[in-house]
Amino acid sequence: MPIKNLVSLTIDGQQVTVPAGTLIVNAAKKIGIDIPVFCYHPKMEPVGMCRQCLVEVGRPVIDRATGQPVLDTDGSPKVQFGAKLETACTTPVSEGMVVIGTSEKAASGRKDILEFLLTSHPLDCPICDKGGECPLQNLTLRYGPGQSRFVYAEKMHLAKHYLLGELIYLDRERCIQCGRCVRFQTNIVDDPVLGFYNRGRSMEIISDSKPGFDSYFSGNTTDICPVGALTTADFRFQARPWELCSTASICPHCPVGCNLTINLRREADSNGDLVIKRILPRQNESVNEIWICDKGRFAYHYTESKQRLTQPLVRREGELVAIGWEEVLSYVAENFIDAGKNLISLAGGRLSNEDLFSLKELTDGMGGKSALYTHMGGGDLVAQVGLEKGTNLSELGKGTVILVVASDLEEEAPIWWLRVKQAAERGATLIVANARPTKLERYASQVVRYPYGSEATTILAMINSMSAKQNFPKTPKIQQGGEAVKTAAEAISPADNLIIFYGSDGLGLEASQALAQACANLLVVTNHTRKVNNGLIAVWPRANDQGAWELGFQPLSNLKEAFQQYEAIYIAGADPVGDDPSLADGVREAGFVVVQDLFLTETASLADVVLPTQPFTEREGTFTSGERRVQRFYPAVSHSEFKPDYAIFADISKRIGLDAEETPLRIFNRLVAKVPAFKGLSYRLLAQVNEQWPIIDRSDLYYGGASYANTQGLGLQLTLPAQIPSLTWPQVPEIKLVEGTILAVPITILYDQGQTICPSLLLHQRIPPAHIAVHPDVAVRLNFVDGTQVQLKMEGISVKARLHISEQVPLDVAIVPRSLGIPISSPVPIEIKAVEEAKV
Ligand code: SF4
Numbered sequence: 001m002p003i004k005n006l007v008s009l010t011i012d013g014q015q016v017t018v019p020a021g022t023l024i025v026n027a028a029k030k031i032g033i034d035i036p037v038f039c040y041h042p043k044m045e046p047v048g049m050c051r052q053c054l055v056e057v058g059r060p061v062i063d064r065a066t067g068q069p070v071l072d073t074d075g076s077p078k079v080q081f082g083a084k085l086e087t088a089c090t091t092p093v094s095e096g097m098v099v100i101g102t103s104e105k106a107a108s109g110r111k112d113i114l115e116f117l118l119t120s121h122p123l124d125c126p127i128c129d130k131g132g133e134c135p136l137q138n139l140t141l142r143y144g145p146g147q148s149r150f151v152y153a154e155k156m157h158l159a160k161h162y163l164l165g166e167l168i169y170l171d172r173e174r175c176i177q178c179g180r181c182v183r184f185q186t187n188i189v190d191d192p193v194l195g196f197y198n199r200g201r202s203m204e205i206i207s208d209s210k211p212g213f214d215s216y217f218s219g220n221t222t223d224i225c226p227v228g229a230l231t232t233a234d235f236r237f238q239a240r241p242w243e244l245c246s247t248a249s250i251c252p253h254c255p256v257g258c259n260l261t262i263n264l265r266r267e268a269d270s271n272g273d274l275v276i277k278r279i280l281p282r283q284n285e286s287v288n289e290i291w292i293c294d295k296g297r298f299a300y301h302y303t304e305s306k307q308r309l310t311q312p313l314v315r316r317e318g319e320l321v322a323i324g325w326e327e328v329l330s331y332v333a334e335n336f337i338d339a340g341k342n343l344i345s346l347a348g349g350r351l352s353n354e355d356l357f358s359l360k361e362l363t364d365g366m367g368g369k370s371a372l373y374t375h376m377g378g379g380d381l382v383a384q385v386g387l388e389k390g391t392n393l394s395e396l397g398k399g400t401v402i403l404v405v406a407s408d409l410e411e412e413a414p415i416w417w418l419r420v421k422q423a424a425e426r427g428a429t430l431i432v433a434n435a436r437p438t439k440l441e442r443y444a445s446q447v448v449r450y451p452y453g454s455e456a457t458t459i460l461a462m463i464n465s466m467s468a469k470q471n472f473p474k475t476p477k478i479q480q481g482g483e484a485v486k487t488a489a490e491a492i493s494p495a496d497n498l499i500i501f502y503g504s505d506g507l508g509l510e511a512s513q514a515l516a517q518a519c520a521n522l523l524v525v526t527n528h529t530r531k532v533n534n535g536l537i538a539v540w541p542r543a544n545d546q547g548a549w550e551l552g553f554q555p556l557s558n559l560k561e562a563f564q565q566y567e568a569i570y571i572a573g574a575d576p577v578g579d580d581p582s583l584a585d586g587v588r589e590a591g592f593v594v595v596q597d598l599f600l601t602e603t604a605s606l607a608d609v610v611l612p613t614q615p616f617t618e619r620e621g622t623f624t625s626g627e628r629r630v631q632r633f634y635p636a637v638s639h640s641e642f643k644p645d646y647a648i649f650a651d652i653s654k655r656i657g658l659d660a661e662e663t664p665l666r667i668f669n670r671l672v673a674k675v676p677a678f679k680g681l682s683y684r685l686l687a688q689v690n691e692q693w694p695i696i697d698r699s700d701l702y703y704g705g706a707s708y709a710n711t712q713g714l715g716l717q718l719t720l721p722a723q724i725p726s727l728t729w730p731q732v733p734e735i736k737l738v739e740g741t742i743l744a745v746p747i748t749i750l751y752d753q754g755q756t757i758c759p760s761l762l763l764h765q766r767i768p769p770a771h772i773a774v775h776p777d778v779a780v781r782l783n784f785v786d787g788t789q790v791q792l793k794m795e796g797i798s799v800k801a802r803l804h805i806s807e808q809v810p811l812d813v814a815i816v817p818r819s820l821g822i823p824i825s826s827p828v829p830i831e832i833k834a835v836e837e838a839k840v
């Protein structure tokens with residue numbers, strides 16, 4: 001920072017030098033002085049509504065004639081203080097400024113404001129969920145009046161248990177009208193579903209959306225509300241903050257890898273065991289800042305579901321029956337020895353790096369094959385042209401192009417959606433390419449619309465559009481594309497930085513692999529790889545899919561064939577039959593099938609052996625996020641009757657006679673020694689933290705609400721290989737429709753019927769039933785009205801679903817959300833018929 005942009009001032013006798021434009025409240029925070037605030041939040045623009053941050057401000061007196069500071073008799077610059085107190089949250093610093101927050105005048109101002117805020121406050125701290133971590137309570141004790149001049153009967157009495165939406169309660173009496181929640185919803189996440197209603201003492205927060213408080217980010221308002229007005233339906237009346245202990249974790253639901261704090265309490269009802277009481281964001285400014293989505297906050301209840309498998313099962317006379325660990329692990333090992341190299345392992349992206357590495361060592365040791373279970377391809381390319389180390393989405397702005405192709409980011413990875421939106425607001429050029437409109441388009445400089453099936457060719461057309469001017473190698477057989485493609489190409493080619501997110505909106509394995517290849521080519525030909533703030537990001541369905549690819553797991557193009565080909569199948573953290581019932585016969589007929597999972601999934605119910613395992617809350621490990629950041633998570637609760645995946649793999653390996661490590665630390669060290677991308681990483685380095693801004697790790701809680709400081713590690717990004725990959729032109733799969741069918745294209749939605757969401761009863765109202773959506777013209781042609789119950793026929797399977805009509809759906813396709821009971825992972829022709837009694 002050039003010296004001319006720095007400003008020096010004095011706050012409560014301490015000198016501080018900060019960039020020009022810094023607000024007094026932030027300059028003070030930097031040197032450990034807490035100026036009390038309510039409405040101010042460092043992630044939002046200041047509004048100066050509550051007046052709690054009053055300070056005395058003096059400025060040097062300047063001689064108008066000379067423009068020089070006037071000096072006092074002792075030679076120091078003469079400082080003149082204003083007659084009134086000023087708000088530290090709206091006043092920027094200036095050279096030579098003197099700020100006093102400890103004077104009687106400032107203290108009296110703060111006391112008066114607190115007394116005013118408490119005129120109608122119910123003072124029900126003993127039963128308030130925020131009590132113990134409440135800025136209003138803390139500030140009242142520190143600065144407020146010892147006694148209230150208002151009697152209870154004179155106070156304004158408002159609704160106390162008002163359900164804003166099924167996730168968030170509002171206690172209207174406690175609200176101090178700071179507007180943080182309204183500004184968060186309106187300005188930060190652009191879901192303006194909260195607002196003020198009425199005026200003066202009758203002013204209330206309302207939600208006017210249907211359903212109430214309709215936002216994927218609603219839980220964050222309970223963190224930043226500086227009083228106990230907003231509480232989650234999950235945590236309210238569950239525990240007092242001082243009873244809780246914390247464990248650092250990483251969200252297991254999507255590839256963003258949001259940093260979490262798990263709060264726990266030891267409870268008599270649970271035999272004195274620790275019980276999870278709530279999940280909060282943990283600050284990581286390079287990943288999730290201080291936010292998480294509601295899925296990350298509320299979906300954890302699957303970890304404590306009564307439906308979880310509790311003991312190993314083995315098939316005896318056609319039935320799955322309980323068996324001891326010793327016996328079952330020996331039985332599995334014996335069968336694997338018999339199968340030898342005819343063993344295939346199929347792993348899901350919910351497994352940690354340590355699990356995956358151990359499973360791969362086991363399978364490799366047998367000479368077998370390891371595969372990743374996913375509907376999406378391209379991780380090998382992300383491993384070659386992924387984000388360069390040091391890339392931080394929150395630093396992107398002017399000069400950067402962000403291309404989001406075939407992804408509905410808000411549904412697939414909500415915090416990435418937020419960060420991309422914010423980058424666009426800072427000046428980054430956002431190009432959204434999709435076959436259908438998505439919410440991200442609101443912030444896009446350009447929108448490229450293509451027909452489903454043309455995702456990869458659209459990107460290749462961008463390259464061809466540039467090739468005329470830039471002498472790039474031209475993609476065979478692909479034309480230059482329309483105007484939108486050309487405009488996008490013109491923005492991308494000269495950009496300082498290019499980040500591409502690609503997803504699987506309307507794509508299956510083969511087509512997403514082709515799209516990844518096209519995107520990788522675009523990065524390579526435009527020289528946007530191996531540079532900070534450049535690279536490819538895959539919007540994976542699972543938290544650790546990228547980790548699996550980095551460790552050498554790749555998906556199989558034909559699972560049915562694989563099931564026939566191998567004698568022993570080891571499936572861990574995946575439910576292929578649940579996603580595609582046509583695989584059931586393959587599993588039934590396979591020689592020996594072991595399924596390792598949390599629940600008795602469709603696949604597990606057909607297995608020869610079922611091994612129960614542990615969720616992320618009960619064990620240690622690391623995940624690799626879509627940004628290739630390796631992050632540690634720690635055990636929060638302990639259940640000794642369960643074993644973590646890596647321990648089961650190690651045990652079986654040893655019984656087979658293979659060498660294996662048994663602890664996460666030793667497995668990780670071995671992984672680092674063997675996998676070049678992980679070179680230089682260690683658990684110790686992953687646990688390191690640097691100072692982050694805003695500072696939220698002090699006792700005041702004024703800035704970050706209840707968000708927890710990160711003292712347990714920020715993680716580290718993987719290294720890219722030295723060599724840039726050579727260009728390969730992808731083969732784009734063709735989709736053939738037969739008469740009477742329509743193309744069904746799968747999309748991903750945030751709340752589906754998956755087993756890691758459904759056990760959280762709170763979210764049930766947000767999980768839609770099985771449905772498809774078609775364009776109004778298609779509905780007319782098929783003679784259906786909105787809400788018709790229809791029968792879908794696809795690849796020999798017949799399922800029922802509700803039909804919705806939407807102008808957002810492109811003509812001649814049916815949009816089908818994944819994991820809602822309709823088995824679809826890639827585009828497929830379907831027949832739609834009315835269920836007899838529902839036909840119009
Ligand atoms: S509900 Fe909380 S965050 Fe919203 S205005 Fe009231 S006090 Fe502020």
Ligand code: SF4
Nearest residue numbers: 251254258293296415
């Ligand atoms: S954005 Fe993804 S990682 Fe973050 S809290 Fe939500 S589901 Fe979890």
Ligand code: FES
Nearest residue numbers: 048050051053089
């Ligand atoms: S006016 Fe400064 S914190 Fe509210």
